[in-house]
Amino acid sequence: MDFTHTEERRMLADSLRRTLERGADWGDLAELGVLGALFTEDEGGFGGHGYDIAVVFEELGRAGCNLPVLDAGLAGGMLADAGRADLVERLIAGDLKATLAYGEPGLRYDLGPIRTAANGGTVSGHKSFVTNADEAGLLVVTALEDGVVKVFGVDPRGPGVTMMTTPALMGGTISEVTLDRAPAEALGPAETLESRLAAATLAVCADAIGTMDTVRDMTLDYLRTRKQFGVPIGKFQALQHRMADVAIEIEMARSAVINLSGHLDQAAPTRDRHVSAAKSLIGRTAHLVAEEAIQMHGGIAMTEEYALAPLARRLTAADSRLGDEDWHLARFIRLSA
Amino acid sequence: MDLTFTPEENAFRDEVRAFLRDRLPADIAAKVAAHTALSKADYDTWHSLLNEKGWLAGAWPRKFGGQEWSAVQKHIFEEETAAAHAPRTVPFGVAMLAPVLQAFGSKAQQDYYLPRILSGEDWWCQGYSEPGAGSDLASLKTRAVREGDHYVVNGQKTWTTLGQYADKIFCLVRTSTEGKPQEGISFLLIDMNTPGIEVRPIILIDGVHEVNEVWFTDVKVPVENLVGEENKGWTYAKYLLTHERTGIAGVGYAQAGLDSLKRIARAELQHGRPLIEDPLFAARLARIEIDLMAMATFNLRTVAGADAGAAPGAESSMLKVKGTVIRQTINALALRAIGPWAMPFVAEGLEDSNLYHPGPDYAAKASNVYLNNRKISIYGGSNEVQRGIITKAILGL
Structure with a gap:
């Protein structure tokens, strides 16, 4: 047993943390190798395993970074599976931003049955919850062709593409994308979608762990410095015990994510059982940490001006992304039967 | 023991319902139902309609132009207005300052300020x-x-x-x-x-x-x-804080929130079936409904106690803690019920109903309301402060 990360991963995490503290842009992340760490050597990267994904997203969550790294990993993964090494290379270099459009209205967290259909070099349909599509140069779209779900490349600024974009609860943007005979390049079958979403779910979980660490530290700072009744409020045992419970639950969540990281490369049933175990637990803990942090801070945490606000929203959104606590609980039960 | 309302109380409830049906402006109720922020004009309109009926000051003593509502009547009014999506009566003048002036203010202060609170001249x-x-x-x-x-x-x-x-x-x-x-x-x-x-x-x-x-x-x-x-x-401030305690549990808001949650859960589909049929969600829904039923009775015990002349006690702290947690749980379930529609987040949207929000109408404000209502366990004496009161005043620790 060894619960320490490799030297390479530790170095990547450290330099990513320092870069994010300075305020990083997309080029900085590419240069640092953050995007390359999401892909295996075969795919043109130098990572791509569970622990690589975990260290990267933990740092992004810790910093509250809104750059579309998850989208790059998810869309890029599908491009790699389609044998498009050329596009993956541009993505890793930071020259191309891509996002995956797979969700549809009415499906909640299910992957299907989808209705978007391909016909004669075009796709038509409605894609929901597409993250950071407004700044993407390529939409990777799932659509039915001859009764099979396949993956297509669509130019988000091309004809037949309409986007309605709003800010996203976790940061960044989220779009409803309407495709009306949008020209599309066939990329291949979508049979690896579940395994790529498993990796993306690990990313959301690890991101939440990093965010929880920051939120815990902010709350601890506040408990030490905020005085009421003549003493720091952290001297009140009622708050001490609640803070201790939060710390315990974060370590539980971290352990679940480590467990998932180590099983991400396993065959589907084992992998997905760990995906759902971790995501269900993360969903529960993310709400707890956000709610307790706000409550223990008091009114100041209700304000947009205080730095906790976007982090609390990010934790809230973590449960609503890629399957919530209950959706994964039910899936875990099915997979354990 | 008798868990039924008196014929007079039921008649009052009917009168409140009839008033709400006839006089509550539909556009204002629609805003409240959609969690859109009300303008000052909306509040003023509602206050003047209540004032015409004599109900803005329903809880005031008769000698100040009020109706001297009992605690049960206040409770019925709050329950019915919440269910009808009427705006809340803005409490600062009518329910907070007025009782203080009536108890401790000079004759000149009472004569000057109280009518201006009712007329809406002073917010x-x-x-x-x-x-x-x-x-x-x-x-x-x-x-x-x-x-x-x-x-x-x-x-x-x-x-x-x-x-x-x-x-x-x-x-x-x-x-x-x-x-x-x-x-x-x-x-x-x-x-x-x-x-x-x-x-x-x-x-x-x-x-x-x-x-x-x-x-x-x-x-x-x-x-x-x-x-x-x-x-x-400090004496007047404490009087003010203990004066209005029938509404502290927020049972009316909780019931309205639960009704709205059930509508969402019937409309939202999971694996092609209404979410309300999902065993995990149904269990969560049932648990909070059971809590709310007990809460409503707990609240009525306190309300009836107040009418029987019981001194304001620390049970209002119990109602505040449990009532806010129940409302927050309902808000969290609404967030859960809308699924991924929680992710689009129109933060500047509450005062402008024209801002685009994708997805079903019922999903538009669920995350905003969930986040905003984290305040209710913080304000008005945080739930930690309330637990301190319970510890000392009821448990004697």
């Missing part, structure tokens, strides 16, 4: 909390120094709800630093148009402008604006 806001005085309210530092026939006020108040609409503010100010902190506080009425007052918006986590900071720089306040005696303000 009041509350100047209690300060950046350094939240749960520990008695540590407040805003100073009022007597100079001839006026006080000069300097300091800062915060969390001033709807202060952007206010004509006047009632403030707790420090007039003495001797003795215990509670002993040097006075209760002062201040015109918001006085030179030296600045209102600065605070934007909340859900993007709304609901509360404000109010800054006082050498603000001159006539001495006749002091309520009661100097340095007795």
